[in-house]
Amino acid sequence: MADKPQKGIKRRDLIKASITTVGAATALSANTIPVAAQTSSSTEAASGKGTVYTGETIQGKKVVSALDVNDLEPGRRHQLYFQGVQMRTGEHWYVSVIAARGANPGKRVVLTSGVHGDEMSSVHTVMTVMNQLNPAQMSGTVMAVTDISRPAMLAIQRKWPNSSRSIDLIDMNRVWPGNESGTAPDRHAALVFNRLLRPNADAAIDFHTGTTGFEVSAFNIADMDVPEVKAMADLYPVSQILDMPQHAFPTTLHNALLAAGVPAICPEVGAARALDLPMIAQFVEGTMNVLKQHGIIVGPMGRTGKEVRVFIGRGAVPIVATEGGFLEHLVELNDKVEAGQKIAIQRNSFGEVVAEYTSSVTGEISGLRTDVMSEPGDNLAFILFDKPVPNGEDTYQE
Structure with missing residues (x-):
C-alpha cells in the first residue's frame, strides 16, 4: 500500500x-504517619537560605520541606524524605533524597530520575552512581532524587494520575518548573524544583528511558550550543546525541533547570519497565566522568564520546x-x-x-x-x- x-x-x-522521554519505581511511602503541613518558613529555603525539617520521620529518615545540602554534615551519606505536594486527604507525596556530601567543599551536582513512572533503568543508573561514591574522599556534593513522580511510579506508568480537579493523566515532564497554585502535579513540580533541586545544583542530569511500548537507543538530549552542557554530553560513551535547544521544549525538567542557570542534560537509557544493565553501565561511566570533570571525585576518566562514534542529530x-x-x-x-x-x-x-x-x-x-x-x-x-x-x-x- x-x-x-x-x-x-x-x-x-x-x-x-515523537519521543516520550522517560522514570522508575518505588512504593508509596508511609501515608499512615502524620505529616506536618508545609509552613511559610519553607519559602526561605526556596532561595537557598536553609533546610527546613518538618519534625517527622518516615522509616527512620528525617523529613524536610526544603533542603540546603550545605547544612548537612560533611564526609557523610545522608538519606532524607522531601515533603512534596499535599493531597485532598491531608497527606503528602514524598520524594526520596540521597545526598553524598564531600569532606571538602566543591561543586554540587544533582541527579534525578522517576519523572516518568515506568522508567526503571534511569533509577538504577542513579542508584549505581550513588553507591560508588565515598563522601569521605569527595569535594562537593552529589544529590540524587530517584522517585520524583511517585503516584506514576506506584502504577508503573508514564504519567501522574491526577484527580485533584478532574480525572486526567499528567506528564510531569511537561509542567516544569511547576506552579504552586496549579494542579497536584504542577504544585509538586514547583515544590521539588524551588525547594529541593534548583537551590542545590551547580549542574544537573535528569535520567529517562523510553516509554512503555517504545524503546530508545542510548543517547543524550542536550543543548549543544551551551558550552557547559556540551562538555557534559561529550563525556558519555554513547552513540547518539539529540541537540535540542533549550527553547524548543522549555517545560522539560532539564530545560527548566537550564533556563534557571543550571547546566543540565537528559540521558535516555533504553526501554521502559526493565533494566538494561549494559546500557546502564555506559551512563554510569559517563556520569562518573562528569563528577570527575567537576572535581567532585578524582581518578582517570573512563570512556567518553571520543572513544565511540557519536551521531549528533540536529x-x-x-x-x-x-x-x-x-x-x-x-x-x-x-x-x-x-x-x-x-x-x-x-x-x-x-x-x-x-x-x-x-x-x-x-x-x-x-x-x-x-x-x-x-x-x-x-x-x-x-x-x-x-x-x-x-x-x-x-x-x-x-
Whole structure:
C-alpha cells in the first residue's frame, strides 16, 4: 500500500510529537504517619537560605520541606524524605533524597530520575552512581532524587494520575518548573524544583528511558550550543546525541533547570519497565566522568564520546502509523537509514500488508515501537538526522 504523507514538525515540537522521554519505581511511602503541613518558613529555603525539617520521620529518615545540602554534615551519606505536594486527604507525596556530601567543599551536582513512572533503568543508573561514591574522599556534593513522580511510579506508568480537579493523566515532564497554585502535579513540580533541586545544583542530569511500548537507543538530549552542557554530553560513551535547544521544549525538567542557570542534560537509557544493565553501565561511566570533570571525585576518566562514534542529530522526525494492524520493523536501533528507505510494514488480521512506512530523512534510528499492534497516530519510529539549517530554522519536510 502506498505511503500516506507524514506531516513535518518544526524543531521546537519534535519531542512532543515523537519521543516520550522517560522514570522508575518505588512504593508509596508511609501515608499512615502524620505529616506536618508545609509552613511559610519553607519559602526561605526556596532561595537557598536553609533546610527546613518538618519534625517527622518516615522509616527512620528525617523529613524536610526544603533542603540546603550545605547544612548537612560533611564526609557523610545522608538519606532524607522531601515533603512534596499535599493531597485532598491531608497527606503528602514524598520524594526520596540521597545526598553524598564531600569532606571538602566543591561543586554540587544533582541527579534525578522517576519523572516518568515506568522508567526503571534511569533509577538504577542513579542508584549505581550513588553507591560508588565515598563522601569521605569527595569535594562537593552529589544529590540524587530517584522517585520524583511517585503516584506514576506506584502504577508503573508514564504519567501522574491526577484527580485533584478532574480525572486526567499528567506528564510531569511537561509542567516544569511547576506552579504552586496549579494542579497536584504542577504544585509538586514547583515544590521539588524551588525547594529541593534548583537551590542545590551547580549542574544537573535528569535520567529517562523510553516509554512503555517504545524503546530508545542510548543517547543524550542536550543543548549543544551551551558550552557547559556540551562538555557534559561529550563525556558519555554513547552513540547518539539529540541537540535540542533549550527553547524548543522549555517545560522539560532539564530545560527548566537550564533556563534557571543550571547546566543540565537528559540521558535516555533504553526501554521502559526493565533494566538494561549494559546500557546502564555506559551512563554510569559517563556520569562518573562528569563528577570527575567537576572535581567532585578524582581518578582517570573512563570512556567518553571520543572513544565511540557519536551521531549528533540536529533534528528528529517521527514515523507515525496511518493504519491499524500488526507492525513489523525492517530496521533496528542505531541503524543508518536513507531518505525513502522502507523501515516498517503493517499487516491486518488476514496477513495482508495494509501500510508500508519509509523514512523521510537520512539519519539514524533512535527509537522504535515495541508494541506489535498499533493504530493510526501511534509513533512507530524516531529518526535523528543532521542537515544544513535553512534561514536559521530547522524545517521537517513532508
